[in-house]
Amino acid sequence: MGRFSFPMAQGRAEALGEIHARPFALVGKNRVIFQLAFLTDGGAVVDHAVLAGLARARGVAVPGRDTAHFSMPWGQGTLRWERHTEFSTYFWDAPAPSSFGQSIDTHPFGDQFSPPGSLISGIRLEVREDGPETQAAIASFDLTSLCLSEIKGGQATIATDFRQDGDGLTRILVIDKGMSEAGRGAVVQRLLDIETYRTLAALGLSLARALSPEMRRIEDNLTKITQAMKTGARDHADSLLAEITILAAELEANAAASLYRFGASRAYYNIVRERIASLAETPQPGVETIGAFLEKRLAPAMRTCQSIEERQANLSRKLSRATSLLRSWIDVELERQNSALLSSMNRRVKLQLRMQQTVEGLSVAAISYYIVGLFGYLAKPLDSLDLPFKSGLASSLFVPIAIGFTWMTVRSIRKSHDIEDRTEKTTPE
Known part of the structure; x- marks a missing residue:
């Protein structure tokens, strides 16, 4: 009596567990955090092999192949791994060195670490208590791209210039003015997400730039074909239709190749904007906030991707209309030939x-x-x-x-x- 024992709906456990799928780490005072994100070109098999090697090296039980999250102690901190749709992240924290940006000799990402894929994002984030040395740390950033703002009602100040240090890592400074471990963990996770996802969102821009010359070539060829249709569509309908078919095939191949990338860029961009909004930044005089800095640079990139998508859709419609016109000429010619054939048959x-x-x-x-x-x-x-x-x-x-x-x-x-x-x-x- 008193037991709640009922049959569970299919998928209930997964739905309930989803809100706990990505718990942020509790971050103590004066910590340095490294996070590397790798594109998992080889899939989950390669990722699991790397993680299994790290676990065996530390004498820890190897996680299952279906595991999406895993953590194990490493030195004075914890190594955390997480699998995402097209990339995986490796997070490690340790006590902060005596000065901001100082080299750390012992970490999991040395010569013994075998990356599961190509590096897409590398971050070095330091959480330091407010003090005289933090002003020197802020001064070490590039003033031309310095982003500085207060968050959480003045409980912390964040600073970065989105430039990479000698190790290829983006440096971020969080000045702690009285946050709890959970509060620091939430801020750290948002900042890591912003840097990782803004890099992933920008992948669509390089693809858009690569597709732009192809789009221009197809548009120019379509213009030539439509001009030729004005004068010799009846006589050259077959050859013109063959040219349009080739252009349509090239366009559809490019559209299929870019469909996932542009869709992913939009999703990543929305995540970046959500994480920035959750920071609730308060601007400081004379410098930009992270949100304002990224919006000025990411928004044009996303509009470029959107422009290429719209050009692909418009060009596809134009090719379809031109094809329909040429097929009309061909159908008329076939009807004329059929009529002549029938007349000849009647005479016979x-x-x-x-x-x-x-x-x-x-x-x-x-x-x-x-x-x-x-x-x-x-x-x-x-x-x-x-x-x-x-x-x-x-x-x-x-x-x-x-x-x-x-x-x-x-x-x-x-x-x-x-x-x-x-x-x-x-x-x-």
Whole structure:
């Protein structure tokens, strides 16, 4: 009694667990955090092999192949791994060095680390308590791209210039002014997401730039074809249709190749904007916020991707219309040829009918001639009889009878054939 034991709906466990799928790490005071994101070109198999090697090296049980999250102690911090749709992240934290940006000799990403794919994002984030040395840390950033703002109602200040250090890592500074471990963890996770996803979103821009010359070439060729259609569409419809078909195939291939990338860029861009909004930045005099800095640079890139998508769609519609016009010319030409063929067939049928009628007349005469001849042989014995007429007179009188009989027989045969033809035409197959 008192037990809640009911059959569970399919997918309930997954739905409930989704909100806990990406818990942010609790971050202590004065910590340095490294996060590397790799495009997993080899799939989950390669990622699992790398993670298994790291686990064995630390004497930790190897995670299952279907695992999406995994963590294990490493030195004075924790190494955390997470699998995403097209990339995976490796997160490691440790006590911060004495000065901002100082080299750290011991970390998991040394010579023994085998990357599962190509590096897409590398971040070095330091959380430091507010003090005199933090001003020197801010001064180490490039002032031309420095982003500085307060967050969480003045509980923290964040600074970055989105430039990479000697290790190829983007440096970010979080100045702690009284946040809790959970608060620091939430801020760290948002900043890591912003840098990772803004890099992934920008991948669409390089593809858009690569596709732009191809789009221009297809547009120019389509213009030439449509100009040629104005003067010689009827005479060159087949060749023009072949050219348009090639252009349409090239366009569809490019559109298919860019469909996922542009869609992913839009999704990543939306994530970046959500993470920036959740920071609730307060701008500082004379410098930009992270949100303002990225919006000025990411928004044009996303508009470029959108422009290429719209050009692809518009060009596809234009190619379809041009194809329809050319097919109309080809259909008209085919109809003209079919009409000429039918007219030719009608003339042949009439000629065959006349020849048939001529042959029928000749056949009546020929058959009648042979019948009269046979009758003449039968009538010769009449000459030996004492009759008032001879065989020649009988044969002469039989000629019209033979002709009439033959003509009626041929006509009856032709009528029976006509009836059979009409019956075959009206009988459904």
